[in-house]
Amino acid sequence: MLQNEGQIAFITGAGGGIGRAIAQKFAEFGCSVIVADLNIKGAEETVSMLANPTGNAKHAAITIDVTNKADVVEKMNWVKENYGHLDILMNNAGVSSMHRLVDLTEEEWDFNFNVNTKGVFLVTQAAAPLLIDGGHIVNTCSMAAVKPDPTLPHYTASKFAVLGLTKAMALEFAARKITVNCVCPGWVKTPMQDREIVWEGEMRGMKPEDVRQSYIDNTPLGRLCYPEDVADVVGFLVSPQAQFLTGEALDVAGGAQL
Secondary structure: OOOOOOOEEEEEOOOOHHHHHHHHHHHHOOOEEEEEEOOHHHHHHHHHOOOOOOOOOOOEEEEOOOOOHHHHHHHHHHHHHHOOOEEEEEEOOOOOOOOOHHHOOHHHHHHHHHHHHHHHHHHHHHHHHHEEEEEEEEEEOOHHHOOOOOOOHHHHHHHHHHHHHHHHHHHHHHHHOOEEEEEEEOOEOOHHHHHHHHHHHHHHOOOHHHHHHHHHHOOOOOOOEOHHHHHHHHHHHOOHHHOOOOOOEEEEOOOOOO
């Protein structure tokens, strides 16, 4: 029997990058995976890549705006009607931008907090009645929550908030034996990083590829983090081996957080 055979997993921000890799891991483990993303094309592409090892999985792609409570509630009602319950909730949707505090706009601050932090709150609140007792919630946090970056003050603050919210959620959901943990990826090779190395290069007077090389140079294990590295750790967090682990933040950064 597969690790999570027959379980229902809902994952936000899975139209690419880390979310896509996690969705693929859930599918390999036997889950029916609901891929939710603001970008429906990306979500549909992810679903097209998902395995169905038992032939019984029911994967789906849906749009979701994690910052819009009405939309989130509507999508959870859809989940209830079509799946009945959830075993796993993966809050992965996230955004970033890059400016030092003195140059930061209020709009950027709000955008990062609305997606990265408020989105976790809204989706979890709406999903809670559907989660089975003994289920799992995993939030994608960031190395920025344990190693602040002066070029990302707003993003850093939003991820510190996710870290704190994860711990508070762990206490609240413990009565239902639902584990709540988060992962803190380091410098992950994704399309988001492709944008960030350009921004950081402009701020630091460096070529984008030199910025990327600096990430590698500052990672003790000597390479970038890949989405699959994060997916492997999330797979552990929703496994029977992690049933007594809750309120934890697992660094997936190759030592770069040290």
